[in-house]
Amino acid sequence: MLLALGAMFLQQTFASLGRSLPTVIAPAIISDLRLDAAWVGVYVSLIAVSALIFQLGCGSFIIRYGALRMSQVALVLLAGGLSAASTGWIFLFALSAAIGGGGAAISTPASSHLLGRYSPPSYAPLVFSLKQTAVPAGLLMAGLLGPALTQSVGWSTTLNIAAAGCVLFAFMLQRLRPEFDADRVPSRQFRFSDFRTTFTSVLATTDLRNLSMACFAFNGLQTVFTSYFIIYLFELGYDLALAGLVFSVAMFMAVPCRILWGWLGSTSISPRSMMGGLAFGMAGSTLLVGLFGPLWPVLIVGFVASCLSATAMSWHGVLLAEAARLAPAGMRGMATGGVLSFGQLGGLLLPLAYSGLLFITESHGIGFMVCGAPALLVGTLLMRRSAQGDASPPRQS
Incomplete structure (x- = not known):
């Protein structure tokens, strides 16, 4: 288990780094290519569309080729995406x-x-939360190293360095494949109906449906936060290095919080109540982020950003463990992909809404407030369901 946890932690770290790096150094790219900041929302929405399609269809491939092999494929695809973006051509940015x-x-x-x-x-919530701390770890690396490397060697070279790291780690995983892909089913065939089956399977039960709604709100807000927060600070007058530092400090707070929420969800608090509390925390923190102004002290800005990170960046382990627990036997990857597909819909729609509001109002604050509203609604739903009785099995302390 420890070897599997370590391998998947590093895999998710590189995945998080590769996905977030272009938006972390977006101010430099925007300045160099003379683009409007609203286009960042279009870029991350294209990511969400692609992610939605891949997550709906990857279940059969995971069963056929194995989870480790598909982890390697994921890293190689990320490297290709980073290299394409490094060219600076708009068409290749879309690719x-x-x-x-x-x-x-x-x-x-x-x-x-x-x-x-x-x-x-x-203890699945704790184990999954430990694994998912890789996401803020990757964002922390992006926030610290991305701006520094960009100022030193340029944004294009920075993207290519990250791409090389993804490919190198994909090769390092090969030695683990005989053990970790021992459960693969080579006879499993991909069918186009898998897209519909993956999507509809999580709507069949109330619990998975609620998880899907939560994932929509949480992932959408997380995508807005990671995509626009540095640009927001940059336009408030922060230089790129200081904005990246504030962002990195906030991401660091998500690491212990993910572990804490996972431990609480494994021992003393039901996962549903845990996610409901996090949803309310997201909504309150986003409201404060929306009120930022040029006169706010850096320490206060960093504190509020850390509160948002502790909630919007720290829900994954609890939610994914619940999705895996509720999944039919042998279908964990497919069920998880189905729940996450709703998250990708949030990652598609909320950044587009943010971009539209930014274009119309020229205000980042309004965009953050509006994108925090779904989390408030989800928190109310989850807490109401929790008060009616939690379906989760008893936890051991």
Whole structure:
């Protein structure tokens, strides 16, 4: 289990780094190519469209080829996306979003399928949360190293360095394949009906349907946060290095919080109540982020951003463990992909809404407030369902 956890932690770290790096260094790219900041929302929405398609269709490939092999495929796709973006051609930026978004999308269902085999059921939220700390770890690396490398060697070379790291780690995973892909089913065939089956399977039960709604709101807000926060600070007067530092500090806070929420969800608090509380935290933090102004002290801005990171960047382990627990036997990857597909819809629609509001109002604050509203609605739903009785099995302390 520890070896599987370590391998999937590093896989998700590279996936997070590869997906977020272009938006982290977006101010430099926007300035160099003379683009409007609203186009960032279009870029991340293209990523979400690609991710939605890949997550709906990857379940059969995970079963046929194995979770580790698909993890390697994910890393190679991410490397291709980063290299395409490094050219600076607008057409290849769109291709980068499609390839890189697909690679990042495969990484989570594949790692969830693998860890579901080795995790003790009563502590699955903790194990999955430990694995998912890789997401803020990758964002932390992007926030610290991305601006520094961009100022030193340029944004294009920075993207290519990250691409090389993804390819190198994909090769390093090869030695683990005989053990971790031992459950693959080579006779499994991909069918186009898998797209519909994956999507509709999570709508068949109330619990998976609620998880899907939560994933829509949480992932949409997370995508807005990681895509626009540095640009927001940059337009408030922060230089790129300081904005990246504030972002990195906020991402660092998500690491212990993911572990804490996973531990609480494994021991003393039901996963549903845990996610409901996080949803309310997201809504409140986003409201404060929307009120930022040039006169706000950096420490206060960093504190509020850390609160948003502690909630909007820290829900994954609890939600993914619940999705794996509720999935039919042998279908963890497909069920997880189905739930996450709703998250990709959030990652598609909320950034587009943000871009539209930014274009109309020229206000980042309004965009953050509006994109935090779905989390408030989901928190109310989850807490109401929790008060009616939680369907989760008893947890061991």
